[in-house]
Amino acid sequence: MPRKIKGNIPKCALKYFPRECINLKVNKLSGIKEKSFSDLMKEVITPGLCPVCGTCIAVCPYNALILREESFKRSELHELEITRDIYKSIEDLCEQCGFCYYNCPEIMFSLEKAEEEEFGTVAKDELGHVQKAYMAQAADKKILKNAQCGGVATALLKYTMENELVDAAVGVTSTEHPGWKPKPTVITEPKDLHKFQKTKYTPAATVIGVTSALYERVRSKIAVVATPCQVRGIWTTNISPKGYSKIFQSIKLIIGLFCYGTYSYNDLFVKFLTKKHGITPLSVNKIDLDTEKMRVYVNNELKLEVHRHQLHKYLRKSCSDCRDFTNRLADVSLGGVGSPEKWTTVLIRTERGKKIFENAVKEGYVKAKPLSDRGLEKVKGLARLKLKEGITD
Ligand SMILES: Cc1cc2nc3c(=O)[nH]c(=O)nc-3n(C[C@H](O)[C@H](O)[C@H](O)COP(=O)(O)OP(=O)(O)OC[C@H]3O[C@@H](n4cnc5c(N)ncnc54)[C@H](O)[C@@H]3O)c2cc1C
Structure with a gap:
């Protein structure tokens, strides 16, 4: 039996996917519900394998996954660190349809x-x-x-x-x-x-x-x-x-x-450029990174030139x-x-x-x-x- 949609789907999700469409997707997936967001979390996000390409967020029919600005604002957090609070709010909206999991390139992509x-x-x-x-x-x-x-x-x-x-x-x-x-x-x-x-x-x-x-x-x-x-x-x-x-x-x-x-934004812009070199993100007008060097321009003038080795730990x-x-x-x-x-x-x-x-x-x-x-x-x-x-x- 396909899952029924609970009453608390946010309007924004319906804007993306009309209700019949959500039903259709859930129907399509009803045979393979063994994997869902918690598996994506375990296999990709927690081990640090997520490239933050946004595909899981783009395909979530319930809008349970969103790119959360607040996690960017708190400088101690990394791009896709999901705190317990965030995880809980995702779980509340998640219908376990598995769309995020089965569209994740880290899991389902094959170059061949x-x-x-x-x-x-x-x-x-x-x-x-x-x-x-x-x-x-x-x-x-x-x-x-x-x-x-x-x-x-x-x-x-x-x-x-x-x-x-x-x-x-x-x-x-x-x-x-x-x-x-x-x-x-x-x-x-x-x-x-x-x-x-x-x-x-x-x-x-x-x-x-x-x-x-x-x-x-x-x-x-x-x-x-x-x-x-x-x-x-x-x-x-x-x-x-x-x-x-x-x-x-x-x-x-x-x-x-x-x-x-x-x-990571926090590593490159906060730790390295702002704290170590006193260059704030808003003052930068270009960054060039070639095979050897990173060059940072402020007011169109070269302000910092460092060897790429120095950045390796931030990759x-x-x-x-x-x-x-x-x-x-x-x-x-x-x-x-x-x-x-x-x-x-x-x-x-x-x-x-x-x-x-x-x-x-x-x-x-x-x-x-x-x-x-x-x-x-x-x-x-x-x-x-x-x-x-x-x-x-
Ligand atoms: C993260 C990153 C690393 C790169 N590393 C190399 C490298 O090692 N060697 C190399 O030769 N080239 C690298 N490039 C490509 C290079 O920096 C230029 O993007 C490319 O040459 C196109 O230049 P352009 O003047 O034609 O683009 P422009 O006309 O200046 O347009 C730039 C385009 O890049 C897109 N863009 C900017 N940042 C991102 C991002 N983070 N993710 C996705 N799209 C983005 C913008 O949407 C825009 O459409 C890298 C690009 C990115 C985004």
Whole structure:
């Protein structure tokens, strides 16, 4: 018998999933109810394996899981530390449907299955399937000026929105206070896309933005910018037998970012930058992290330069186990390594990625040149290292 919904479902949950829809999901899951949130807690969250991609929160039909701002505000708490009080309030709303568990990439994701479905074969190469490699740059001067690298992520979003290939873009903005906390955000007007720009080196629950685009903003064609763990979350909704595939199906472009790991906000911004170096998050206007150094800019001037070794102890545990540097399941993958300053390295993977990128170049949104052999070797070197050893310094 499918579970009956209790009377205390918050209105916000119904906004996301109309009642018939909740019943449908519970029906679908009624055969496999042996795993639920408490198992996710035991197997993923408590051992520190959760990358905070946001997929569990995005698929929860009861809105029992929410990204709690208050746990960010208390600086002694880490991103996904769930206190007894929080756990209790989740349990009160949880209907044990298991959706969070069966959509979690740490449990249900398989690279082989996903690559076979997307490309027909599992790539042996350290970069995954790549059709072409470029160094590229946004043609729009404002986008370029405000960019982390060459502003290609933003220029591609602008192209897809202005040409009505998508009706919403999901990415990450920074919170105003205390600054630099990644906030999953939906943008529907190209003029607002600059708000996404610049890399936040702390984890972002981007997948929440997809359900928010679907149900709060009533959009159906979405472009998303995401790190490898977030892309794995999106793909899990497609390949898990109990996946909430509407998330995957609504996405018309995945712009994947290279990633060599994230740090807890509390460690990077509170302990390291504020307490150790007297740099408050609000004063920072850019952070650059390459293979050797982290550079922090205040008022557009270099304020701090430290070797990456010094940050290693702050690396999140879930990142040290990740083996994907170049985001193997994106349509196009972007990074800084391999290209000169103010340029973005671009790996074209899928046919849809190729078409969008080439048309964005043709229509004058993006400037592109073939990536040099030396540049490509640098990308391969890091991809090989992460594939072999996870993240080491
Ligand atoms: C956590 C992290 C680590 C990275 N590490 C490396 C690395 O080691 N080597 C390398 O070559 N490149 C790395 N990158 C990619 C690089 O920093 C740039 O994001 C990429 O080159 C695109 O630059 P751009 O100028 O085209 O993007 P812009 O046009 O400036 O746009 C930046 C985009 O990044 C998104 N974004 C910012 N922070 C996050 C986040 N935490 N999670 C998800 N999306 C986010 C924004 O939504 C925006 O769409 C990393 C990115 C992230 C997010």
